[in-house]
Amino acid sequence: MGNYYIPAKxxxxxxxxxxxxxxxxxxxxxIELGSKYSPDFVCTPFKYTLGTMIEALDxxxxxxxxxxxxxxxxxxxxxxxxxxxxxxxxxxxxxxxxSGKTNVKRIYKIMKRIDKKFSIxxxxxxxxxxxxxxxxxxxxxxxxxxxxxxxxxKNSFLNLNKEMLNSFSKVNNSISLYILYxxxxxxxxxxxxxKPKNCLKVGVIGELYTLMEPFSNYYLEKELASFNIExxxxxxxxxxxxxxxKTINKALNKSKKYMKYQLSxxxxxxxxxxxxxxxxxxxxxxxxxxxxxxxxxxxxPIIDKVASNYNVPIIYFSFDANTSEVGIKTRLEAFxxxxxxxxx
Amino acid sequence: xxxxxxxxxxxxxxxxxxxDDNNKIIASSYIWTEGxxxxxxxxxxxxxxxxxxxxxxxxxxxxxxxxxxxxxxxLDANVIKNEIMAHAIGTLxxxxxxxxxxxxxxxxxxxxxxxxxxITDYAMNTLCAAGTGSFLSSQAKRLNIDIEDFGSLALKSxxxxxxxxxxxxxxxxxxxxxxxxxxxxxDIVAGLCKSIVxxxxxxxxKGKKINSPVIFQGGVSKNLGVLKYFKEILxxxxxxxxxxxxxxxxxxxxxxKKNSVDKVYDLNIQDINFDTKAIDCGxxxxxxxxxxxxxxxxxxxxxxxxxxxxxxx
Numbered sequence: 010m011g012n013y014y015i016p017a018k019x020x021x022x023x024x025x026x027x028x029x030x031x032x033x034x035x036x037x038x039x040i041e042l043g044s045k046y047s048p049d050f051v052c053t054p055f056k057y058t059l060g061t062m063i064e065a066l067d068x069x070x071x072x073x074x075x076x077x078x079x080x081x082x083x084x085x086x087x088x089x090x091x092x093x094x095x096x097x098x099x100x101x102x103x104x105x106x107x108s109g110k111t112n113v114k115r116i117y118k119i120m121k122r123i124d125k126k127f128s129i130x131x132x133x134x135x136x137x138x139x140x141x142x143x144x145x146x147x148x149x150x151x152x153x154x155x156x157x158x159x160x161x162x163k164n165s166f167l168n169l170n171k172e173m174l175n176s177f178s179k180v181n182n183s184i185s186l187y188i189l190y191x192x193x194x195x196x197x198x199x200x201x202x203x204k205p206k207n208c209l210k211v212g213v214i215g216e217l218y219t220l221m222e223p224f225s226n227y228y229l230e231k232e233l234a235s236f237n238i239e240x241x242x243x244x245x246x247x248x249x250x251x252x253x254x255k256t257i258n259k260a261l262n263k264s265k266k267y268m269k270y271q272l273s274x275x276x277x278x279x280x281x282x283x284x285x286x287x288x289x290x291x292x293x294x295x296x297x298x299x300x301x302x303x304x305x306x307x308x309x310p311i312i313d314k315v316a317s318n319y320n321v322p323i324i325y326f327s328f329d330a331n332t333s334e335v336g337i338k339t340r341l342e343a344f345x346x347x348x349x350x351x352x353x
Numbered sequence: 354x355x356x357x358x359x360x361x362x363x364x365x366x367x368x369x370x371x372x373d374d375n376n377k378i379i380a381s382s383y384i385w386t387e388g389x390x391x392x393x394x395x396x397x398x399x400x401x402x403x404x405x406x407x408x409x410x411x412x413x414x415x416x417x418x419x420x421x422x423x424x425x426x427x428l429d430a431n432v433i434k435n436e437i438m439a440h441a442i443g444t445l446x447x448x449x450x451x452x453x454x455x456x457x458x459x460x461x462x463x464x465x466x467x468x469x470x471x472i473t474d475y476a477m478n479t480l481c482a483a484g485t486g487s488f489l490s491s492q493a494k495r496l497n498i499d500i501e502d503f504g505s506l507a508l509k510s511x512x513x514x515x516x517x518x519x520x521x522x523x524x525x526x527x528x529x530x531x532x533x534x535x536x537x538x539x540d541i542v543a544g545l546c547k548s549i550v551x552x553x554x555x556x557x558x559k560g561k562k563i564n565s566p567v568i569f570q571g572g573v574s575k576n577l578g579v580l581k582y583f584k585e586i587l588x589x590x591x592x593x594x595x596x597x598x599x600x601x602x603x604x605x606x607x608x609x610k611k612n613s614v615d616k617v618y619d620l621n622i623q624d625i626n627f628d629t630k631a632i633d634c635g636x637x638x639x640x641x642x643x644x645x646x647x648x649x650x651x652x653x654x655x656x657x658x659x660x661x662x663x664x665x666x
Contacts, residue, residue, distance in 0.1 A: 038638035313560055322474055335419075340477060343437035347472045 011221050012174060013246050016142045019178045021074070023135040025124035030070050032061045035224040039064060044330040046092055053299035054082065054218035056330055057225055059089050066098045072123055073102045079217075080274040080304050138183050140251065145190040147245040149173065152197055154242060158234035159204035169196055209293075209348055210239045212286035214279045214312075216298035216305045219328055220244045226297055226328055227337055233295075236345045241291065243282050244275060256281070267311050276308035283312045287319035292348040294321060300329040322347060356409040357613065358401065358620075359606025360394060360428070361439065361599075362386065362420035365459030365486055366572060367393040368602040369401050373409070376446050376607055380404045381599055390420035391427065391627050398428075402620040411618040415439075415609030417601050419460070426646060426654055427627050431616070432609040436601055441465050441472050443604025444568055447594060452564040455583065455591070456600075457553060457573035459486040464557050466564075476557050484552030486573045488521050492528065492545055496538060503542060507578025510543035517548075524548060546578030550586055565589045570597035625649055636662055 014031050021029045033039075035057060043060025062073055075086050086104035093100070103119045120127040149170065157166045173193040180186045211233060219226050220242060233240055248256065257271055260281030267284070271277050279296070286294055294316060298305040309325065316323040324344050326337065356379060361368040363386060371380040382400045386393045415432035416425040417439035425433035436458075444451050445467070454465040462485050466474040478485065493500045507513075514531045517523045524545075531541055567589060573579055574597045583591045596603065628647040633640055643663050644656045655663050 033638075036638040037640055310560070320473075324476075336477075339435045339437075343435045343475060343477075346435070346438045347475060350471055351473065353471075 011223065012146065012170075013143070013221070015174050015178055016139045016146065019142065020135055020139040024132045025120060025127055027072070027124055030065060030068055032065045033068070035061065035222065040330050046096065050301055052081070052216075052301045053225060053329055055085050055089070057218070057222065058085070059092065062089060062093060063096075063098075066093065066100060071100050073100055075102065075104045076106055080302075082274075138180065138186060141183050141186055142177055143250070144247045145186070146174070146177070147247040149190075149194065149197060150245065151242075152194070154230065154240040156200075156202050156204060156239070158237045158239065159202040159208070161201040161203055165200050166197070169193070169200065204239075208237060208239050209345075209352065210241065210291045211293045211295060211348070212241045212282065212291045213295050213297065214243065214282050214286075215296045216302045217244050217249060217275055219297050219299045219302075221246070225299070226326075227332070227334055229295070229297065229326070229337075229341070232338070232341055233345075238345070241286065243278070253278075264315075267315055272304060272308055274304040276304040279305070279308055280311050280315060283315045283323075284319075287316060287321045291321065292352065293344060294323040295326065295344070296323060297326045297328065300327045302327075322351070354409050355412040356405070357413040357415070357606045357610040358398075358411055358618070359415045359417070359439075359602040359604070359609060360397065360424060361436070361601035361605060362390050362394060362416065362418040362424050363459050363572075363601075364419055365490070366598070367397050367418075368599050369397045370599050370602045370606050371401055371405060371409070371411070372603065372606045372610065374610070376603075376610075378596065378599070378603065379406070379409070381596070381602070383598055386420075390424060394424050394427070395622055398620050398622055405620075411620060412616070413606075413609035413613035414618050415605035417605040422656075423629075423646070427625075427648065428622070429618070430609070431614055432605060432612050434605060434608055436461075437463060437465060437472070437475050437477070439601045439604035439608065440570065441467060441604065442607050443600035443602070444570065445470055446603065446607055447596075448566060448568055448592070451566055451568050453567045455553070455558075455567060455569045456571040457485060457549070457569075457579070458571040461485060462553055462557050462571070464561055464563075466561060474561065476559075476561065478557050484549045484556065486571070488524070489545065489549065489573065489576070492525070495525075495528075496532075496542065498538070498542065504546070504575070504577035504579065506539050507543040507546045507576075508581060510537070510539040512540050513543035513547045514540050516544045543578055546576065547582045549573070549579050550582040554586065563587060563589075567591045568597075569593050570600045572598055574598070634658070634662065636660075
């Protein structure tokens with residue numbers, strides 16, 4: 010998912026003494042494989058992850074580790090395991106999150122099974138570094154998203170980001186990681202940008218997988234950046250792993266007018282974020298999800314109401330394995346034209 | 354004198370207008386695309402050229418519609434814009450106070466909401482072509498009715514049949530069933546027109562506030578039956594302009610005028626040979642479909658690549 014394979018690989022490399030394979034980058038073949046063996050009406054992340062698993066197994070992996078929960082996704086790992094076993098693959102699959110909770114004892118047992126020499130102290134030590142790494146990555150990503158549309162030299166942000174992630178994966182303690190982060194943040198700020206003071210600003214919200222895996226949203230953020238738009242996205246791994254419940258509580262508290270009870274997955278957060286984006290006078294909101302994503306479908310009318318109360322335009326996209334790219338481009342282009350016209 | 358050409362290349366029809374400096378239409382044409390946008394544009398440009406007074410020079414070309422990119426490239430257009438903007442601009446030039454634009458075209462349908470001449474919201478149909486012109490024309494063929502008589506036939510009915518409007522496949526089986534149990538043709542046709550309206554309002558117009566003045570356009574706006582049911586269900590007057598099918602082309606012509614650079618365009622494109630060649634790249638597992646466009650056997654552009662392997666030159 011995006012660049013997050015880097016901290017994940019880092020963590021497992023450090024704590025268990027086994028060979029870690031990273032799944033190949035998602036391509037059309039991944040989704041083709043995934044769709045072929047998935048139920049047709051399952052949401053798209055299922056298809057992507059299944060395709061990735063098949064590719065990883067074909068590359069010789071024999072233990073798969075998954076983090077999943079929040080919505081229907083919590084059941085996917087068992088279903089995918091069954092599908093893959095029916096296909097004749099031999100492997101172990103571990104979902105580190107069970108019934109939406111992280112059980113430390115269970116994870117310890119799993120780790121022990123993967124590597125007998127696994128030490129809990131070493132595990133916690135590197136977990137802490139990884140946690141910080143994700144936090145820094147997300148902070149940098151946020152800065153990139155706000156400015157990448159205005160870079161003077163093409164790809165300067167992406168190249169520096171690659172360089173940073175590469176050096177991140179070589180650290181051994183959290184202090185040197187912090188120093189690196191500060192160093193690169195300065196470098197990022199030095200990248201020449203040509204950003205007008207009142208540029209167009211758009212917030213991107215919706216379902217987490219589609220938001221974070223650029224291949225699955227047809228590089229929507231890249232497309233937006235090409236229109237010279239500043240992009241704000243809240244969903245990232247740091248939020249999902251460490252700030253999820255806190256954000257939901259805050260969301261329920263701050264958006265009482267629109268919802269009484271907690272909605273599943275990120276739906277409540279999305280209501281809150283919509284309100285936030287409206288209050289911060291963003292020019293538009295884009296809500297994206299994979300087709301058949303139940304929590305997000307359920308929350309769309311509420312989001313619609315918030316946005317219309319504040320009179321902020323919002324568009325919705327549903328992505329499936331075979332969405333027409335041209336259709337998305339036309340709608341995005343029209344959205345850009347509209348918010349630009351409203352500005353004038 | 355200066356004039357500007359706007360072309361709207363849709364899935365079913367190709368529309369073209371030429372306007373003068375005052376946005377007045379001085380030539381227009383409407384022909385079928387027949388699955389070949391390049392040929393139909395050649396034909397269209399020829400028709401427009403012949404009806405154009407010799408005193409005019411073309412100073413700008415704009416393209417819109419689903420083949421806008423390809424045709425824009427071939428004609429070297431100075432503006433290539435999506436249909437939503439084109440329709441809004443075109444309609445605003447005639448009805449400056451329009452609040453809602455309902456548009457049903459060949460394969461897509463859209464709603465555009467405006468306030469004080471600014472687009473405030475829009476929606477387009479997603480996923481399927483239920484409730485669009487192509488559905489109507491295929492059903493007309495099934496019932497052996499000329500599509501141009503479809504609307505007037507629907508007006509004859511006092512008792513439109515109920516047809517499941519959610520999905521074209523269901524609608525069609527419903528339609529066959531209704532025909533087999535002996536409903537009159539005009540009742541079935543009227544039912545179809547009504548189902549188009551219901552489908553449109555449920556899918557595209559869902560949750561949108563439709564304020565008058567309401568303008569209805571796109572090819573289907575010429576269908577009197579559909580217009581009747583829009584008026585009936587929305588309980589408001591719905592205006593169909595005599596040029597309603599040309600609004601997209603008009604809008605893009607106006608945009609082209611606004612962005613015109615000092616360049617004179619030649620409308621003699623009959624003998625230019627345009628060719629597109631598609632290959633599957635095969636360089637990685639993305640297997641991009643690479644489309645190469647040739648003008649008189651000279652490569653002018655390449656589309657479809659996700660990486661930098663295929664770039665022009």
